[in-house]
Amino acid sequence: MQRRNFIKTTAVAGAALALPPFVYPQSDIEYSIEELMGKADIELFGEGINLREEAYKSYQAxxxxxxxxxxxxxxxxxYxxxxxxxxxxxxxxxxxxxxDGMQPLDAIDKIIEYSTIPGTSRHHWGTDIDIIDGYPKVNGDVxxxxxxxxxxxxxxxxKWLDENSERFGFYLVYTDEPKRRGFKYEPWHYSYAPISIPMLTAFRKKNILKLLQNEDFIGCEHFTTGFLRSYIQDNILDINPKLL
Known part of the structure; x- marks a missing residue:
């Protein structure tokens, strides 16, 4: 079970509206396979928020x-x-x-419209968030x-997020760019780039294909090598280019 530390929100007051542009230096942090695949015990911050400390502070700002x-x-x-x-x-x-009586491969294609194969979710990293505005009353799935x-x-x-989220280091992941492949457009999904960029870079250096072939969960017996290669290229890597 992951550890959580809870930081008081008052700690991020002050410069919230005047954050300088983010610069993303080359990270020298080593990320293990377990951490990248969501199997490690990582430190998370914020009750009900559950992000890495730096991402948590920027989220609060x-x-x-x-x-x-x-x-x-x-x-x-x-997370x-x-x-x-x-x-x-x-x-x-x-x-x-x-x-629903779908064939296995059709079911898998349906799942990966919005959901990731276990071990490949950006939500494993403690950097990505799905958010809405809590004020409007909304029926059904938000x-x-x-x-x-x-x-x-x-x-x-x-519109506010389009104009402001990047000031805080949060970037839309799955854009509505017509030529983008992989997961469908998710206007609610943002990623804290200063950490998620180096984590994705580290993940790309691993043999993701082999890692997935070594997993054992329902449905994975239908994964072919060709399918996994396409999934890596389209679903993991065909994202907002600012996050690559």
Missing amino acids: MKKAAYSDGFNIKMISS RDFYRQEGIWERKYLRFTED LVPEKFEAGGPFEAFK
Whole structure:
């Protein structure tokens, strides 16, 4: 189970609205396979927030700035370890194959529209967040693109994020760029670039294909080498280029 430290929000007051542009130096931090795949015991900060310390502080600064402009950033999801992602994957796979009668490969294609293969989620890193504006009253699933678009309850919040999130180091991951492949557009998913960029760089240096072939969870027996290569190229790497 991951460790959590809780930092008081008052510690980030002050320069929240005047953060300088971020510079991303080459990181000399070593990240283990277990850490990159969500199997390590990492230190997380903030009750109900669960981010690495630096990402947590920047998130709190962004939340404070948004609040001043009339938005209440609400965390929907942040850190998820390998085993929680495995549970999400397996529940979806069984629902699609057993309840909906889909063929295994069709079920896998359906899952990876929005959900990652366990061990490859950016949420394993303690850098990525799914967020909404907590003020509007919303029915049903809040994490659907239409609710962030024109006429949707989060339209104004999305515009605020477009104009401000990068000042705090948070970048949209899965953009609406028409030529982008892989996961579908997720206007709610942001990544803290100063940490996630070096973590992705470290992950790319590993033999991801072999790592996934060594896993054992429901549905993975249908992964072919070709499928995994495409998944790595399209789903892991075809993201906002500012995060590469």
